[in-house]
Amino acid sequence: xxxxxxxxxxxxxxxxxxxxxxxxxxxxxxxxxxxxxxxxxxxxxxxxxxxxxxxxxxxxxxxxxxxxxxxxxxxxxxxxxxxxxxxxxxxxxxxxxxxxxxxxxxxxxxxxxxxxxxxxxxxxxxxxxxxxxxxxxxxxxxxxxxxxxxxxxxxxxxxxxxxxxxxxxxxxxxxxxxxxxxxxxxxxxxxxxxxxxxxxxxxxxxxxxxxxxxxxxxxxxxxxxxxxxxxxxxxxxxxxxxxxxxxxxxxxxxxxxxxxxxxxxxxxxxxxxxxxxxxxxxxxxxxxxxxxxxxxxxxxxxxxxxxxxxxxxxxxxxxxxxxxxxxxxxxxxxxxxxxxxxxxxxxxxxxxxxxxxxxxxxxxxxxxxxxxxxxxxxxxxxxxxxxxxxxxxxxxxxxxxxxxxxxxxxxxxxxxxxxxxxxxxxxxxxxxxxxxxxxxxxxxxxxxxxxxxxxxxxxxxxxxxxxxxxxxxxxxxxxxxxxxxxxxxxxxxxxxxxxxxxxxxxxxxxxxxxxxxxxxxxxxxxxxxxxxxxxxxxxxxxxxxxxxxxxxxxxxxxxxxxxxxxxxxxxxxxxxxxxxxxxxxxxxxxxxxxxxxxxxxxxxxxxxxxxxxxxxxxxxxxxxxxxxxxxxxxxxxxxxxxxxxxxxxxxxxxxxxxxxxxxxxxxxxxxxxxxxxxxxxxxxxxxxxxxxxxxxxxxxxxxxxxxxxxxxxxxxxxxxxxxxxxxxxxxxxxxxxxxxxxxxxxxxxxxxxxxx
Amino acid sequence: xxxxxxxxxxxxxxxxxxxxxxxxxxxxxxxxxxxxxxxxxxxxxxxxxxxxxxxxxxxxxxxxxxxxxxxxxxxxxxxxxxxxxxxxxxxxxxxxxxxxxxxxxxxxxxxxxxxxxxxxxxxxxxxxxxxxxxxxxx
Numbered sequence: 042x043x044x045x046x047x048x049x050x051x052x053x054x055x056x057x058x059x060x061x062x063x064x065x066x067x068x069x070x071x072x073x074x075x076x077x078x079x080x081x082x083x084x085x086x087x088x089x090x091x092x093x094x095x096x097x098x099x100x101x102x103x104x105x106x107x108x109x110x111x112x113x114x115x116x117x118x119x120x121x122x123x124x125x126x127x128x129x130x131x132x133x134x135x136x137x138x139x140x141x142x143x144x145x146x147x148x149x150x151x152x153x154x155x156x157x158x159x160x161x162x163x164x165x166x167x168x169x170x171x172x173x174x175x176x177x178x179x180x181x182x183x184x185x186x187x188x189x190x191x192x193x194x195x196x197x198x199x200x201x202x203x204x205x206x207x208x209x210x211x212x213x214x215x216x217x218x219x220x221x222x223x224x225x226x227x228x229x230x231x232x233x234x235x236x237x238x239x240x241x242x243x244x245x246x247x248x249x250x251x252x253x254x255x256x257x258x259x260x261x262x263x264x265x266x267x268x269x270x271x272x273x274x275x276x277x278x279x280x281x282x283x284x285x286x287x288x289x290x291x292x293x294x295x296x297x298x299x300x301x302x303x304x305x306x307x308x309x310x311x312x313x314x315x316x317x318x319x320x321x322x323x324x325x326x327x328x329x330x331x332x333x334x335x336x337x338x339x340x341x342x343x344x345x346x347x348x349x350x351x352x353x354x355x356x357x358x359x360x361x362x363x364x365x366x367x368x369x370x371x372x373x374x375x376x377x378x379x380x381x382x383x384x385x386x387x388x389x390x391x392x393x394x395x396x397x398x399x400x401x402x403x404x405x406x407x408x409x410x411x412x413x414x415x416x417x418x419x420x421x422x423x424x425x426x427x428x429x430x431x432x433x434x435x436x437x438x439x440x441x442x443x444x445x446x447x448x449x450x451x452x453x454x455x456x457x458x459x460x461x462x463x464x465x466x467x468x469x470x471x472x473x474x475x476x477x478x479x480x481x482x483x484x485x486x487x488x489x490x491x492x493x494x495x496x497x498x499x500x501x502x503x504x505x506x507x508x509x510x511x512x513x514x515x516x517x518x519x520x521x522x523x524x525x526x527x528x529x530x531x532x533x534x535x536x537x538x539x540x541x542x543x544x545x546x547x548x549x550x551x552x553x554x555x556x557x558x559x560x561x562x563x564x565x566x567x568x569x570x571x572x573x574x575x576x577x578x579x580x581x582x583x584x585x586x587x588x589x590x591x592x593x594x595x596x597x598x599x600x601x602x603x604x605x606x607x608x609x610x611x612x613x614x615x616x617x618x619x620x621x622x623x624x625x626x627x628x629x630x631x632x633x634x635x636x637x638x639x640x641x642x643x644x645x646x647x648x649x650x651x652x653x654x655x656x657x658x659x660x661x662x663x664x665x666x667x668x669x670x671x672x673x674x675x676x677x678x679x680x681x682x683x684x685x686x687x688x689x690x691x692x693x694x695x696x697x698x699x700x701x702x703x704x705x706x707x708x709x710x711x712x713x714x715x716x717x718x719x720x721x722x723x724x725x726x727x728x729x730x731x732x733x734x735x736x737x738x739x740x741x742x743x744x745x746x747x748x749x750x751x752x753x754x755x756x757x758x759x760x761x762x763x764x765x766x767x768x769x770x771x772x773x774x775x776x777x778x779x780x781x782x783x784x785x786x787x788x789x790x791x792x793x794x795x796x797x
Numbered sequence: 798x799x800x801x802x803x804x805x806x807x808x809x810x811x812x813x814x815x816x817x818x819x820x821x822x823x824x825x826x827x828x829x830x831x832x833x834x835x836x837x838x839x840x841x842x843x844x845x846x847x848x849x850x851x852x853x854x855x856x857x858x859x860x861x862x863x864x865x866x867x868x869x870x871x872x873x874x875x876x877x878x879x880x881x882x883x884x885x886x887x888x889x890x891x892x893x894x895x896x897x898x899x900x901x902x903x904x905x906x907x908x909x910x911x912x913x914x915x916x917x918x919x920x921x922x923x924x925x926x927x928x929x930x931x932x933x934x935x
Contacts (some may be wrong), residue, residue, distance in 0.1 A: 236907045238918035239895050242925050249929075280897040280906045288889035288922050300890075307893065 044458040045526045050372040068191050069178065069226045073171035076198030082556035083208045087573075089163045092558040094616050095597060096212035097606035100162050102130060103139045103212075107146050107158045114139070121475050121611040122493070122601070123623060124593050124645065133617065137221075138214050141165070166207040167215035176223035177499055181442050183411055183451060193445035198221075201550040202389035202437035215434055218255035221247055223438055225261055226418075226627050229268075229289065230411045236281030241288030248289070260435055264421065265289065266300075268414045273306060277410060283307045305329065381430050388554075389433055391546045392539050393444040400443025403450055408546075415443060423789025454523070455532045462520035469553065560603070562660065575657070580651070580757035581607035583750050588649065594759075595642065596651040597631070597664055597671065598624055604651070613645060621674070628675035632683055634670070634707040639745040639772070642762050649749060650760045654714045656722070657755040659730035665697065666731065668710050698734040712741035716748060721755075740754060744773045849896045853889060860885040880933040887926040897918040 083092065090098045106114040107536045115131040121127040142161050151154045174194040182190035197203055206215040232240035252258045256421070269286045272278070286303055306329065386394050401419050404412035426436035471643050523529060557563065558789045562574040584594065585608045593611045601615020614624045626645070629637040655663035668688075675683040687704035690696050697711065705711055719727040719740045727736040746760040766775040806808050842850070848933075860882060898907050898915035 235909050236898065237910055238891065238898070238915070238922050241894075242918070242922040246925060280903045283898050284894040287894050288918075304893075305888070308896075376875070 043460045045460055045524070045529055046458055048458050058700035065187060065191060069175070069194065072174050072191070072195050072198050074483075075195070076170045076174050078168040079199050079551050080170060080204060082552045083210050083558060084163065086552070086556060086563065087558050087561050089160055090210055090558050090560060091159070091212055091606070092208070092210040092560065095600050096162075096210070096615065097434075098215075098602040098628055099212050100159070101602075101606045102134060103142050103162055104158055104589060106139045106143045111140070111143070122605060122615055122617075122622060124611045126620065126623065128617065128619075128646050133619070135254055135256065137250060137252075138165075138212070138217055140253070142212075142216055151540055152563040159686060163210045166211050166213075166783050167209050169217050169220045170198065170203070170207050173203070173220040173223055176220055176227055177438060177441060180223055180227040180230065181445050182413060183227065183234065184442060185446050188453075189445045190448035196393060196445055197438060199544065199547040199551075200390060200393065200435050200437055200441060200442070201547055201561045204547070205389065205555045206434055208551070210558055214255040215257075218251060218257055219434065219438065220653050221251040221254060222257070222261065222435070226264075226414070229265055229285065230414060232285035232288065233281055235411055236284045238284055238288040241285045244285075245289050253414075257435065263413075264418060267421075268417055269303065271413060271417060272410060273302065275413070278306050278310060282410075302329065302333065305332070379430055381427055381433060385430065385433070386426075388550060390440055391438065392543050393440050396444035396447045397440045400445070400447035403446050404443065413440060414431055419443060451536060452533070455529045455536075457523075459487060460524055561564050574754055574756070576752035576754050576756035577603065578607060579752045580750065580759060583648070584608035584610055584651075584759065585751075587750075592648040593646050594651055595627060595630070595645070595647045597627065597653075597667060598654070599667070600651065610649075613647070622678055625675045625678035627672035629679055629683060631664075631710040632672045632675055632688070632704075632708045635709060635712070635743065635745045636773070637682075638709045639762075642745075643765075648761050650709075650713065650746060650762065652710065652713045652758050652760075654758055655731050656729035656736075656757055657713065658720070660754075660756055661731050662733065663714075663756070664710060665714055665729075668708075669695070671710070696734060696735065697729055697732055699737040706741070709746075712743055713746070713758060715740055716758075717772045718755075744776045807888055825889065846896060846900060849892060849899075853896070856885050856889040856892065860889070876933055880930045883933065884927065884930045887930070888923065891919055891922045891926065893920075 074358055075532050091097055102114070102117075105117060117129060117130045119125040119130045122130075123657070142165055145165070146156070146158055146161050149161075175198055175795070177192040177197045178194040180190075181193035203219060207219070209605055225244050228240050228244035228247060231232075231237070232244055248258070251261060265286070269282060272282055283303060286300070302557075309329075316375065390397075397419070401416055403506075404415050422432070422436040422439050425432040495659060560577050562576075564574060565571045566572045581604065584592075584604070588594075588610065590609070591611060594608070595613045598614040598616060598618060601612040603616075604610055604612050605615060614620075614627050618624060626641060630641045633641075653663045654665070655661060656665070669685065669717065672683055672688055676685055688695070688702055688708070690700055694700075696702075697705070697715070701711070715727075715736055717740060718736055719725070719738055721727065726738065728734070729736055743760070746762055748758070749761040750759040751757070763772055766772055768775070770778070813854075863878065863882050863885065872878055895915055895918075897903055898910050898918075899912050910918075
């Protein structure tokens with residue numbers, strides 16, 4: 042047996058095993074460290090702060106949970122949200138995330154570690170990412186071997202597709218949900234492999250945790266039954282499948298179709314074990330198929346007749362990508378519900394997206410029960426990831442798993458030191474290229490089935506056999522395999538190079554694209570130093586300090602959670618978009634002229650209106666860019682009052698300069714955004730730097746609102762809603778009268794009065 | 798294995814004779830196959846499995862009874878019905894799983910699950926099941 046490079050011979054197998062397991066532990070520790078560390082860019086570049094929108098609500102709810110206990114939290118009715126409706130928080134929330142942080146908080150405080158609840162919330166996602174890496178390791182180790190598992194753990198630890206939802210401060214349900222997803226899948230595979238009810242029960246328990254933590258639990262609810270069904274249809278029914286599936290299902294009675302089918306098949310196979318006959322088999326197959334068709338038919342008929350309505354709008358938009366745009370603008374308006382663009386696959390997964398199909402093909406080579414699972418998962422998740430950006434998150438784990446299987450097969454093949462044997466006699470006669478056919482088989486068996494030959498070699502074996510048969514009897518088939526250290530080095534260096542680039546790519550994407558809190562913005566000064574733009578917190582803090590506690594603040598729903606969390610004021614609508622009409626009311630107020638909007642504002646007791654304006658700074662995520670969604674949602678409820686085409690120029694352009702349409706110019710949103718902007722330019726031509734358009738010199742005037750506060754970079758502007766005139770005039774004439782009488786009154790005075 | 802093959806022989810023999818038969822021969826085929834099934838069951842099944850089967854039959858009848866009561870009389874404490882029914886169904890499948898695991902014929906499939914382990918799993922599964930059922934009672 043020749044080797045490509047010298048191997049030590051005096052090491053006992055136990056030493057090898059012990060060293061390998063020690064190395065695995067060390068590698069796993071480093072992977073966890075890397076997974077946590079790469080998520081801390083957000084804390085280091087900015088500060089330990091809760092990010093974005095939804096996390097602010099989760100954080101607020103967790104504070105309630107930590108301060109008042111679980112029962113108070115469960116019965117919590119929040120009167121300050123969705124004013125005047127209020128929101129039953131305890132019943133409309135996934136409590137898994139808050140409960141997890143609450144448990145950690147109480148655990149640490151029990152040991153007298155006074156950690157702030159905010160820091161627990163900020164660091165929860167990085168902590169759970171290490172656990173996800175571990176779950177992925179276990180899952181992949183079941184697929185192939187522990188070395189593939191380590192690769193998968195390293196991939197999931199740093200891949201941007203998962204980091205995007207789990208950086209420090211991104212305190213959202215996905216932070217713990219992906220760990221639960223992978224761990225439930227691992228337990229399911231383990232239960233299926235061993236036929237153990239213990240793992241099935243554990244899978245059910247973690248499935249429940251997942252149900253309590255994330256709406257994406259429906260993914261598991263469907264994946265496991267589909268896997269069981271496919272195994273059934275493949276004729277792979279076994280007692281192990283029965284035990285695993287039943288112990289998983291019995292805890293929650295979900296997925297009843299496959300459950301019932303499995304009972305029937307199990308009973309039938311029990312009967313068959315006593316009376317075996319061909320006739321019986323046919324009967325079994327026919328009855329199973331008939332019942333399946335009947336059940337599905339009844340389900341379709343019932344849905345069609347409207348007796349049951351199992352599908353929601355989000356579900357339809359999964360199948361018909363245009364559905365949401367046509368019927369439900371509120372779903373379409375959420376940016377993470379948009380279809381995925383091709384570049385984002387590369388951005389989020391880099392080289393893994395190329396290895397992914399190879400790994401799935403590797404699964405077909407062995408096709409054990411667990412490989413069927415990965416294949417189904419890959420197909421389903423690929424489709425969903427293409428439909429919605431946010432579902433990229435469910436694709437990422439399976440991509441990591443199958444890429445790790447592919448890459449570790451490649452490494453196994455080329456790291457393997459043993460070379461195929463070359464018999465001496467033949468070598469002399471035919472040269473080194475034509476060894477014996479028998480020896481080929483022997484060498485292949487010795488090296489090991491998966492490690493010895495690559496997929497290409499396996500596929501070409503038939504061809505080479507055919508070629509050898511046509512040759513003369515003197516020459517025998519070509520030996521397949523890898524000789525020498527140089528070929529090995531070329532491949533391995535390439536593979537290592539790809540992995541290094543992958544690490545650089547992940548680090549770059551994480552630090553640049555996914556670590557911004559979006560509450561605090563960063564820009565660069567001319568000298569290269571970082572400049573922090575903190576307008577959001579400036580405005581929310583102003584609200585907190587200068588308005589009465591029960592003041593009602595109206596804004597677009599994106600900012601509802603932030604206002605509730607940071608400013609602690611009453612909001613009309615927030616990111617829990619459960620009431621479309623209420624949101625449409627806000628949209629109508631924003632897109633109507635002042636006279637129309639004012640009664641709406643007064644009816645809802647609105648004291649302040651908050652808009653986000655990026656025109657001065659060039660911050661593109663502002664309300665003017667979201668304005669069309671407000672118009673569309675309002676149009677959905679009041680189609681004869683608000684029409685989207687009115688907000689475009691006759692040429693169909695979306696403009697804010699002097700060519701803007703009349704409806705646009707008189708809308709409350711436009712007025713609040715550009716009010717007094719030209720004064721900043723000394724009466725010259727003001728420029729909107731987001732839309733690159735010149736704002737008219739004579740800016741909009743406001744009669745029913747007055748400016749209350751504008752932040753340093755004008756990103757947040759807050760307006761106070763005036764009370765009705767004390768003399769009973771409408772505010773427009775009252776204003777005109779006041780201005781006609783006291784023309785000399787300067788602006789700063791009026792502004793100071795507004796603040797009071 | 799010997800009784801198994803002989804019983805299947807007695808099952809197939811009449812059916813092949815009555816290929817062109819009337820309804821009378823069909824019923825005799827069915828009755829003979831059922832009696833063959835019964836005799837095979839009583840001969841081959843160990844007492845332990847029969848014990849488990851008795852429990853399974855009890856669970857099925859209990860579930861059917863609850864369902865009939867719910868349909869015919871009242872579903873008034875609906876949560877209680879749900880809890881009771883899901884408890885019987887869940888217990889049934891857990892017991893059936895136990896039966897699968899301890900069945901000597903399945904020994905090849907469950908190499909790593911000993912009978913004691915199977916029973917411990919069964920107990921744990923039942924505890925978890927009844928934890929959920931208890932929360933359903935309302």
